[in-house]
Amino acid sequence: MPADAAAPIRLARPSRDLGAAEEFWVSGLGLDVLYRHAADGTPGRSSLLMVGWRDAGWHLELVHEPTAPVEPRPTAEDLLVVYTGEPVPDSLLERLERHGGKRVAAHHPYWDTWGVTVQDPDGYLLVLSTRVWPNGPTG
Template structure:
């Protein structure tokens, strides 16, 4: 018997992962995530019960980043330098292009809190103090 959701075009077996976090300035994050990392703006919302936000990703991919701002609330900076998103780029040319795009967008690598990441990639810090590692390795587990 076919799953009724599958017959309507829904893939019930592939979840979508959305990582959401607050920020004090959504617009300040766009040069980093859109200009540097190449994410696209998938949707925005303004003043939804006091929250405004933006969802970034790549069309058709099962992962998103969501940044929200609650009116009248201070989110502050990342609590530690080890708050990371890691993007694995095993192909050397793709890795080099990603590093180049970040540098071209005006972002310089920072020393990683965990030295492991300096051995396998470059770490960049967004305007809120959260970090993204571009790792020149595959995920093999």
């Protein structure tokens, strides 16, 4: 198989409002805008917002097709988990909430024990885990 542990990963999701999504992921969490494309109104052409940390091996692609939008349908188990390895600062949680996030109880109590769950403007869940990956000294 040509892919290995160092292969880049793109997580793609539909978004109702790319502006609100950018507020949350960039202004709230602190990710960078890696790429942006505005649809020109042609059917089948989507607007894209790609966010992530420039040196990370992954990024999040948020997609909105104005002529045929796809409604986000996140479930309680659709989680994006960021392992911080330390307590989540209250200032970060407050910033996420100011930029469209909503702190919620996790579906599985594990995540409430080992982190904080925040819902983004499209309803997807971000878990800021206090553990490290793989389960190291604080995990």
